[in-house]
Amino acid sequence: MDDNAFREAATASIEEIINYYASLGQRPVVSTVEPGYLRKLLPDAAPEKGEAWEAIRRDVEDKIVPGITHWQSPNFFAFFPCPSSYPSILGELYSATFAAAAFNWICSPAVTELETVVLDWLAQLLGLPEEYLSTGPTRGGGVIHGTASEAVMTMMTAAADKYLRASLAADHAGFDALSEEEQEDLRAARRSRLVALGGGTAHSSAKKAAQVLGLRYRSVPAPASNGYRISGDGLRETLDKVRAAGLEPFFLSTTFGTTDTCAVDDYASIAAVLETYREEQRAAGHDADASDIWVHVDGAYAGSALVAPETRASMCPAPSDPNDPNSAPIGTAVLRRFHSFNMNMHKWLLTNFDCSCAFVRDRRWLVNALGADAHYYRNDYSDGGLVTDYRDWQLPLGRRFRSLKVWFVLRTYGGEGLRAYIRRSISLGERFAKSLTTRPDLFEIITGPQFALTVFRAARLTPDEAPEVTSQRTRRLCELINGGGKIWVTGTTLEGNTAAIRVMTGNFSTHEEHVDGASKIFVETAEKVLAEEKAKSA
């Protein structure tokens, strides 16, 4: 493909992209292809001779687009959003152009330096404590991972390393003087007793991280009676239980906006319990660092909301002055008492997947755990300690130039534009929830609207209806809604096998008319489900 062919192909692609977005409201949200559809349409092998772009372009339209589920559709109310935006697409375009492995500073200084700058910008926009900025007092900073899964896995890795260093040095006099093999034996044996904790409604990525890292994992209860969130009491109970079993807790994954219901863990009580735990451990002779359980705050989705200052109190509504119940809420300042935080700009901040931004209060924890050195990557800049080598903040070595799209998005929308978008999403959630409340005969809200997410179920026909009957009705409602092809929502199951439906109104393309359309579809379909039930029982 020469310059002219590229110019022609790319110019045509741009028109197609514009047309694609313009057509989204008219397309069924979810692909309706059958499993295996594509293999039937494609040859068994790559072509021997190169093909012209025109043939490929046609196949995108004819063979790929039918197999696409349109996450950018205004009628996509499922999961969480996964936004694209024009400036972000331009970011990907330039990033692809400047392709580099970028595993250290000299590989392309702009890749490293822009990342540091825009993550400081982002931390400020989100109202994070200055400890999470690269310029802050505790050597903090941010890094862009692909996904929240990687962010959590990275933090868990660093937490295990931090805990093991501290506890081995404290418990074994002269540890540093032991042979490498002796150190390794002690470390491996100790590691086999570590246990990571995560909220009972935390995302599956926390458990998977432990599974991959070969670490034990226990859930902290997050019962419906507590709003599906974890609190100090449940944490204390779990800590005592694992300690009694001879295990050593070192890490707690908490959630600011769970996947199921956007619940926010009770950070004030969690911080208090961990403070007490630290004091007890120290009183029992344990090292201060080894008594410090690493708390990660996963705000993969809801973290984006923090650009709107009025949402920050929700992270920790407790008063900042314990003696004055009317003092300002602690809010995001509670992060000072924790260790790391992540949010996905690719979920709710107009930046293309992948873009999970993770912040840490002390970047040395990452470098200690993840630093690896090979002579062919050595250079004066890295050796001199003048520059950041993000390879030591993450699992892989190489990295994409992801900060470009972040920079384009932050500049194109500005703080003002991003806040307006978040506020619109939240207000659409309220609009949708309100529409449900006008029909208590059909719907019962379980949680929310919270961060543009409403979780509800079909109404009970009698107050003492068996829960499974309500759940069946809810599942049938969800099935018919998604089968109808006009909108897409997510069915889930909450504590006690309670079927529920999640409706998320965070897509950039979603406006009042789409939310009203969804409400109408819900009412009509719920009435249909009731009619079906009536017909069956008749």
Next chain:
Amino acid sequence: MDDNAFREAATASIEEIINYYASLGQRPVVSTVEPGYLRKLLPDAAPEKGEAWEAIRRDVEDKIVPGITHWQSPNFFAFFPCPSSYPSILGELYSATFAAAAFNWICSPAVTELETVVLDWLAQLLGLPEEYLSTGPTRGGGVIHGTASEAVMTMMTAAADKYLRASLAADHAGFDALSEEEQEDLRAARRSRLVALGGGTAHSSAKKAAQVLGLRYRSVPAPASNGYRISGDGLRETLDKVRAAGLEPFFLSTTFGTTDTCAVDDYASIAAVLETYREEQRAAGHDADASDIWVHVDGAYAGSALVAPETRASMCPAPSDPNDPNSAPIGTAVLRRFHSFNMNMHKWLLTNFDCSCAFVRDRRWLVNALGADAHYYRNDYSDGGLVTDYRDWQLPLGRRFRSLKVWFVLRTYGGEGLRAYIRRSISLGERFAKSLTTRPDLFEIITGPQFALTVFRAARLTPDEAPEVTSQRTRRLCELINGGGKIWVTGTTLEGNTAAIRVMTGNFSTHEEHVDGASKIFVETAEKVLAEEKAKSA
């Protein structure tokens, strides 16, 4: 940014991309900015009001491009390549447009299905045994990771899981009937004795994977006397040593084309030693599966060369019929005796970073180790087993639509075009190496040319010159070359503290005139270094 603004911005960007590539030969390869340059040029915070594209575009040219090291330059001879190509850029453009989290099939069937199809195409193009195809006899298949680091970490995770399942079940009667906690205790204790092995010249990613996963790691010797590769003898020695220390080897990371010298491990002898080891273990009463050490073949860079059939013998030159030394070499068929393989299309096959393609002989090993289930991700397609959910083949949950760019590249160039490119790279390597041999007074080739990589050093002035003197001369040569700004090469240190220079000729933009230019610069600079030495000693 509305449709018109995007159209205008994107159209202008396309011209800039074309101009950027056209200008690469004239630009210094390596950025010459000082650490911290960018922060001085940018505001301290994101703008409050959105900015117009024109301001952003200007900043890309004025502030970002000076901080870019031009990996696509024809004068980039460093590390390994990290190619971009026009069809691949179009792939990224469409992938960004169809943005989706794509963690399961229904999230966008085309994302999953195209990946399966193009990785089968690629496996065929590379001449992999059919066991590595999704349609093959052993339930194999391929998956696209971001980097080789992730591929190796994923395979190591699966290998540990496979080994632990087999050995725990074999060694503990009634293991399945034990309580979850009892199983976990046995598993954790056993895991603490596992040891992963990797070649002494294997990429740092293998060691880092073990570090992250909390597994022990030992190097298998890959001495200069054996061409910097591992062989059966060294492996046997390492196996005996770790066994004697009470450790359990479960994984071996080998390399098809090491980073330093593009060495290829001696697979025939490795396979033979592992077969003997298995027999011994079984004779000693160990379970067959637990006696099977997982062998991963990391062909991150050189794997791409396999599209040219004449390179395949180099993977295993031993005769396929042990009784007939003239029979065809085993070649890639040796992978049948191993477990997994990866190669980075983003290194030498015209596909933008990130695109590391990993293949496995039995995909159940991955799903067993990495499968995680959360109710909000459940759906009929996944539950019915009809579809592939690649989230269970990788560390993260979500995934980008990377197969699009692979598809665009394979179709645009065809098998023919890719082979021609690889052959040109290799022949340019031979041309460069030949130029060195015409000046034995200045240069001494250490290895290669092998897969377009030549490793050499400054010539010794006398046969008995102290090695450190030659190394100092080599380092000075490398320093002056890279300081000159016209070309970029990599300095490294081989066994015995031998300084060496790596020159890689794999860039798509590199042609004969660039290689000849590099040769000329090397001759001139080497003569300058000798003159410097003379002046000093005078």
